[in-house]
Amino acid sequence: MIKWKTVDDYDYRNKVTLLRVDINSPIHPGTKKILNENRIHKSVPTIQKLLDKGAKLVIIAHQGDTLDYENLIPMEEHAQKLNQYINGGIRYIDDPCGPAAQEEIRKLKAGEGLLLGNLRYLTEETSTFENVVSLKPELMEQTYLVRSLLPLCDYYVNDAFSAAHRNAPSMAAFQRLLPTAAGELMCREVEALDQIIESPDHPCLFVLGGAKISDAFGMMKQVLETGKADKILTCGVTGEIMLMAKGYSLGEKKELFIRERGLDRFVQEARQYLDKYPQKIDYPVDVVYERSGERCTLDIDELPKSELFMDIGEKTIEHYRREIIQAKTIFVNGPAGAYENPLFERGTKEVWEAIAAAKGYSVIGGGDTVSAAQRYINLDDIGYVCTAGGAMVRYVSGTKLPLIEAMDGAQSKG
Numbered sequence: 230m231i232k233w234k235t236v237d238d239y240d241y242r243n244k245v246t247l248l249r250v251d252i253n254s255p256i257h258p259g260t261k262k263i264l265n266e267n268r269i270h271k272s273v274p275t276i277q278k279l280l281d282k283g284a285k286l287v288i289i290a291h292q293g294d295t296l297d298y299e300n301l302i303p304m305e306e307h308a309q310k311l312n313q314y315i316n317g318g319i320r321y322i323d324d325p326c327g328p329a330a331q332e333e334i335r336k337l338k339a340g341e342g343l344l345l346g347n348l349r350y351l352t353e354e355t356s357t358f359e360n361v362v363s364l365k366p367e368l369m370e371q372t373y374l375v376r377s378l379l380p381l382c383d384y385y386v387n388d389a390f391s392a393a394h395r396n397a398p399s400m401a402a403f404q405r406l407l408p409t410a411a412g413e414l415m416c417r418e419v420e421a422l423d424q425i426i427e428s429p430d431h432p433c434l435f436v437l438g439g440a441k442i443s444d445a446f447g448m449m450k451q452v453l454e455t456g457k458a459d460k461i462l463t464c465g466v467t468g469e470i471m472l473m474a475k476g477y478s479l480g481e482k483k484e485l486f487i488r489e490r491g492l493d494r495f496v497q498e499a500r501q502y503l504d505k506y507p508q509k510i511d512y513p514v515d516v517v518y519e520r521s522g523e524r525c526t527l528d529i530d531e532l533p534k535s536e537l538f539m540d541i542g543e544k545t546i547e548h549y550r551r552e553i554i555q556a557k558t559i560f561v562n563g564p565a566g567a568y569e570n571p572l573f574e575r576g577t578k579e580v581w582e583a584i585a586a587a588k589g590y591s592v593i594g595g596g597d598t599v600s601a602a603q604r605y606i607n608l609d610d611i612g613y614v615c616t617a618g619g620a621m622v623r624y625v626s627g628t629k630l631p632l633i634e635a636m637d638g639a640q641s642k643g
Contacts, residue, residue: 231420233411233636236275236386242283243339244383248276248412249399251389251616252290252307255596256300266310267599268391268616273314275388275412276342280315285337287382288319289326289374289399291348291392295357301349308344319343325350326377334381348374354397366635369402379406388412390419391617393624393632401631404639411636414616421592421613422624425560426452430590431459434556436549436580438465439563439597444619446495447626448562453506460556461510462549464541464565464576466492471512472529474499480533511552515542517566517573524572540566540573546580553583559591559612562622564601578605585610594621 250272255264263269279286293301308321319342324330330345337343348354353364353372369375375398385403388411392400403409411419425433435458437445445467452458463471469479469487473496478484487493503510515528518536526542527534541549546565553559561584565576584591585606593602594615608614615621623630 231411231416233639234409235416236278236282236410236412238410239384239408240282241279241384244284245334245337245381246279246284246286246384246386247378247382247403247407248279248286248288248386249389249403250275250288250290250412250414251391252304252311253292253300253392254307256293256302258299261302263306263310269307269310270314271414271616272388272412273311275386275414276311276319277315278413279386280340280342283339284384285334285339286342287334287337287378288342288344289348289378290344290389291354291399293347294349295355301347304344304347311344315342322346325354326374331377331381334378348397348399354399356395359396363396364398366401366405366638369398370406372398372402374398375402375406379403382407384408384410386410386412387632387636388415390415390632391615391620393617393620393630394628396631401635404635409636409639417613418615418617418621419624421615422621424590425558425592426455426457426625426627429457430557432556433457433459433558434552434560434589435461436553436559436561436565436584437461437463437467437563438565438577439595440466441563441597442467442470442492442495444562444595444622446498447622447628449502449510451625451627453502453509458509460552462552463510463512464545464549464580465563467563468513468541469516469538470495470499471503471510472532474503475512477529478533479538480535482535482537486537511548513541513545514548515544516540517542517576519572522572524575539570541576543575546576549580550583553580553587553589556587557589559584559587559589560625561591561593561602562595562598564597568601568604577601581605594618 325346385407516538517540568574568577590612595618
């Protein structure tokens with residue numbers, strides 16, 4: 230149940246409304262063109278509703294970062310993509326909040342929209358700044374962005390849940406200063422995840438794979454301790470860590486791979502979960518490696534093996550399929566194997582097909598997770614596809630997110 234004010238709670242006619250969206254998109258390294266406009270498309274309902282309500286709409290957003298510099302580009306194409314969906318049109322100016330942007334804001338008429346330049350042009354909006362200087366919302370009020378835009382704006386709307394983990398002025402400062410509402414996408418994202426973590430239908434199943442296992446272990450602790458998860462199916466590197474925790478030696482190559490990435494630190498944590506919740510965590514019973522260009526399956530009782538394991542085997546696939554079909558709630562983060570290689574795509578493909586065919590309510594999120602799903606299934610067969618990755622993981626893990634705290638603060642002021 231959303232407790233914040235929504236876009237339907239205010240009269241925006243002839244009011245300058247500042248809308249923070251997340252339309253940060255994958256960019257082709259050569260052409261610098263947008264490769265996937267999913268986030269752009271999902272931002273359209275809130276934009277269109279505010280325009281229809283007669284707002285003088287100012288849209289702020291980011292693309293790329295200092296840690297993602299190759300994708301830090303102007304956002305003119307984002308405006309062009311929005312204009313393919315928007316009835317009324319969105320102008321663009323390559324200035325995030327300076328004098329040129331301010332002048333364009335003053336020119337806005339009711340029902341008109343303006344996308345400002347990339348927020349990551351501003352020091353206070355970059356991850357590098359955030360990691361070094363942790364500003365409280367009250368100190369963010371002195372940043373260039375807030376000082377420049379605040380005098381011009383009447384309302385603030387946030388529709389950027391996928392950036393909810395970012396402690397930046399555009400995300401967490403304006404709630405203290407302007408009447409604030411949550412956008413339609415923001416509400417849908419939070420409601421979908423709340424259904425998973427607050428009141429899931431049981432049996433509730435988590436499928437945790439991929440190589441970014443810090444995400445998996447963050448969620449695992451929360452859903453096991455709260456009893457939300459009836460079963461966790463582990464695969465990818467997460468599943469391999471579970472095998473190590475059970476005392477299996479994976480072989481020199483795979484264990485070196487894990488140690489070099491510092492992932493062996495999760496073995497002890499995995500052992501604790503397996504000891505405390507032995508009936509709730511499943512791990513692979515067979516794994517797949519390559520031999521002479523062929524897919525070869527190995528039962529875990531035959532370990533160790535001096536090969537790199539890149540997928541789950543057929544016995545594991547079949548067991549996981551049965552669990553998925555029986556589940557009433559399914560949450561997925563990370564693929565089952567190295568699906569980019571045809572030799573190792575079967576686990577990922579068949580797990581996704583099982584999820585798409587399951588009658589239970591399913592939620593997925595994260596860039597690699599969604600990319601893998603799109604490859605094998607129609608996303609319309611998923612209950613909800615979250616635009617967030619890191620924010621989704623942290624929210625499910627019970628971590629306090631700067632955006633959520635700022636929205637809660639705005640609501641407490643009425």
